Amino acid sequence: MDDAFDPESAEAAGVELKQLLWVRCRNIDQALRATDLLLQGGGFGLVAVDLSDISPETVRYVPLNAWFRFRRAVEDTPTILMLLEQETNAKTCASLVLRLEAEPARWTFTRETAHTWKTVALENHVREIRDANFFSHSSACLLDGSGVRAEVLRSRTQSVAGAGVRGEFAAADAVDATGIFETKAMWGYPGGLPVEKYKPK
């Protein structure tokens, strides 16, 4: 939806574009009908529906039986149907509901710039930088990436408390089943330059 897919970043993330079928929809009706056709056609490993740019009020108007129909279509098939939205709408139709929140960004800059970095305040995961010297070195600074906090809100596949995470995920908190994984910007680092990574505390 809203045609926000970026092939370049997807390819950098390891997506094989030749195996990706992209349907560029103009409204939620097209998106839902295209999803229905893809699920009925079958054979896809993953069908991802991006509704995150649609206002929650609009998505709430989607009748619940649509989500039920989608669930029935993927039941007992190897297809995963993934919905990206601002709030959960599929309700009990969903086997797994994850809440994802962005963590503060990580920046990479030269050692000289790092000495002028100062963190003034930290409130609600928001970092405020007041040191004007930082801006004077913006060309010596690169976005390194950011973290994503994932919280399991509902899961039918396994118990929430015992939700396992592996690979790049940080260990899940056994109490509230959250995990953090880091993402990295696509470009590499300039070779030979002294660099330091800054990560908010």
Added chain:
Amino acid sequence: MAFASIYVPDFMVQSVVRGEPPLRGRAVALIQGAPPLSSVVAANEAAWLAGIELGMNKSQAADFGTVEIRPRSPAQEKAAHAALLDLGWSVSPRVEDAAPDAIILDLAGLASIFGPEEKIAAKLVEHASKLGLSANVAVASNIESALHAARGFSGITVIPPGEEARRLGCLPVSALLPSAEIMEILERWGVRNCAALAALPVLELSERLGQEGVRLHELARGARERSLTLAEPAFFFEEEMELDDSVEELEPLAFLLGRLLDQLCARLAARSLAASTIQVQFDLEPSFEKDFRLLSADSLRKDAPKTYWKTLALPVPMRDSKMLLKLLRLHLQRDPPLAPILKITMAADPARPRVAQGGLFLPASPDPEKLELTVARIANLVGEANIGSPESMDTHRPDEFRMSRFATSHGAAENRRKSAGENGRDHARRKSGAVPAIAFRVFRPSVPASVELCEGRPIRVEFRGMRGDVVAASGPWRTSGDWWREDGWQQDEWDLEIRFYYSPRLPAERSYKNGQNTKSAKALPQCGLYRFYYDSVRQSWFVRGMYD
């Protein structure tokens, strides 16, 4: 050595009936010529019995209410003849194109594949029926005997070696196709059938009728030997249908297209082939209103009918006529012809059928035929240009890509093998435990923005009704290209981390400060990572997208 001959009686009528199956079993007469001079040129057995005669005009023939009158169709005769040849090649590689309504096959070596000659003959009759033709099949030890037996006897005829004279004896002399002059002579002599002709002394016959008489004598005895004149296998599959009344609606058109597809697919199946593309051509009804001119020489000149072309490129060779019809319907719904249709021509490019070999380690993929149907349906919904696989272009221009056709499972498997061999990026990255790349959501089109600068660096931004302070910035990173073209570009990109203090998305009735409800626009700060760029050509700021 044995030869089989396939003969289609009332070939012209059967050609027309092949394109109109409801006419099977009914009395049919064909007329030819421009009205009012059109006359009956062919009819089937039921029409003769009803009283139809050659040379009757259309109105006379129409008086026989039980007889269906149709125009003769050379195009359908051509297609029927091609189908007959396909039938022959489906059984034997050595086929002679003896006549428009008859072919001859060499059956040498086929017993080990298809069984005895009776079984082969039965198979030929059955396959002919699938192609829409009712044929006589005769098997004999020489070509001419087989040909004449097929012409003379209905159904299946198998003549054992040495029995040719006895079996052909009851056939009328006319079955040997003598010249009119010799036919008259033989009639005066009282020679009515092949047995009587074969009983004549050959020496005296040659003195009176010459070499033609000797030839007829050999044919009557079933003793004439000759070699097969092989026909070149043709890989040309085309069917045509001319319509008496123009067709405007998609439903009746789909019905006609289905018939043509059935015939094409049956012919392809007979040759163990499938279609890689289907080309459809419609001859459209000319628009006479535009061409009508009073008292002008132009009014005597008719413009050539317009045509409509549609090519259905298939991802894999197919010969499922129902699937092909569904695909064709979807394409026609998207791009219908602009005028009623007078004639349909359909051709298929032959290819070897798909041989699917599943792999244990290949990912699940949709069936190519079902996928093509699904993609066609979605293309009707969102537009053909909005579905496919994105393909990166060889350029540094931002957000430059093109949509290409989505690969089938076979193609995807090939691509996967290639990418695994040539570029093991995925595999190597996973092995080294690399961190996944940050996702980027593109704004299409780029969103105009207002940016406040301080010493050349963005400090405050506004776009889409949101305002915020820049808390971190990286840039500028200049990117440019295509300067030699009119659409050259030059952009200074910035990665900005923004803290919003006003956003229409923020719930104004909530506040996290001191637990008090406020409806202030600055109720809740929100951060985001965005890519901005200054377009030097348009001299404006834009937001390319956000990091997600």
